[in-house]
Amino acid sequence: MDIIVCIKRVPNTAEVPIEIAGDSKSIKLDKLTFDINEPDNYALEEALLLKEKQGGAVTLICIGDKESEEVLRMGLAKGADAAVRIWDDSIAFSDPFVTASILSKAAGTIKYDLIMTGCMAFDDGYAQVGPMLSQILAIPHAAIVTKVEISEKSVKVQRELEGGMYESLDMTLPALFSIQTGINEPRYASMVGIRKAAQKEIKVMGLSDIGLGADAVGEAGSKVKLGKLFIPPVDKKAEILEGSAEETSAKLAEVLKGKGVLS
């Protein structure tokens, strides 16, 4: 079973304040740390688990500048066999369809039975690239996958729905699954793995390698454009309790008592 995993390097923004950059289309990145997009990390783990059971090769594809090699190296250290990085400065601000088109060109050069992506990127939150890539490659897909069971006889997946519901599907390969967080327990790379990965070659592809012109990618090639980012207006804001932890917790306890919820 040969598997392609598409991964992306994103800033960690869950627990830190973020600011909009001067171009009004991106956020200030200088104080942020970066990591593999969380759903992609689960997709990578799922690919490695399948490889361990069934053999085959796991190839990583990442669109990103040189700094993205750190997430590719980490993937190689965990057990992926090969890594491809695609970049040209004109690729920045590509919409999800263009992103999927770029990935499809790289995927076309690799033998695969299965493609896995994260179900969404935690930076832009588009949740489009995986299923669009499947459409471009003319293979079936399932999005928001929380279980994959592949045997010689069948390919069964479970998708997450709302309200604690799931649905199960029978599929055929080749296929693309976009993976939801929580499907497995992503491993950490071993020291030996990290040392070995440092030696491995990362194949770098530019626009000419994927056969797309600069006008076919980035903002120029995208039908959907990001106009601007802004801090959302707030209709109602919480009453912020000020002071030390002792003081704020005392105030809050009084408020809750006053509301009669502590009885």
Next chain:
Amino acid sequence: MSEIYVLAEHINNEIRDITFEMLSMAKGVADGAGATVTAVLLAENTADLAPKLQKYAAKVITADNAKLKDFNAAVYQSVLSAMIQDKKPALTMIGHTAFGMDLAPSLAAEAGIPLVTDCIKIKLDSSVITAERPMYGGKVHAEMNAKSENGFIVTISQGACPADDGTQSGEIEKYAPSLEDEFAFRKFVEYIKAEAGDVDITQSDIIISAGRGIKEQDNLKIIEELAEAVGGVVACSRPIVDAGWLPKDRQVGSSGKTVTPKLYIAIGISGSSQHQTGMKSSGTIVAINKDANAPIFNIADYGIVDDLFKVVPALKEKIAELKK
């Protein structure tokens, strides 16, 4: 006159709320764009469901076929792609739900139509669309623009627009889908309900909910102690379940449970729209988070911007004193 299509979403023969939210939003968009609203209902038997949609749309397109009984993105895409290319609606709205996220991207790619996902506001001006959507977990919003002569597809966030009272009586237009394909590459098998655990959080008056900010499993202890002091139950946001620290039935949010306790204390939860969907109707909402710009403060009644590891143990003590 141009039309705005709204794909009706249904499960187990019931139309989901997102459908009426979208139809209500579509009415406003249509009024601004000089268009009309058309609900699109694909099902095994549309006769039961269509009357509910007629109240919200000028027209309801119904397609009956056994293959459309349960939502299957591959089957739905086949029907919608043909319908959109044939009838050319100015805009097609699909829910930003597990169903819609499975369907819309590949449909848009097949039809060659621009797609904007997770929209909370839409403005349509003939061949130009402007949409507002959250990014970075809702900490910022983006204004997206697209131009197209072939219409647009958008997915709409759950809860982005309240459903109004439908007062229309739309006409029914029957559509005969061509569904000769067997779709053997993707077969729906069944719906599965997550296992119920020992505690039903939806029944509790007080919920103490932990998020990513608690950092380690051992730190759940201070959350449990606070819950015990106030007489509430412990719940959580998605990352805590993903990490395996609490079972799925404790998760609050669109993919977990929707709760409406008298008191909801969100601790170390930034408050993505998915989480807010599950708790925003709670009586009193308190947020404790070190990021003053976390979206949770936009729906909380009271907030403490501080280190939760200082505040939570102190709060437990204060509440215990007051309850003596």
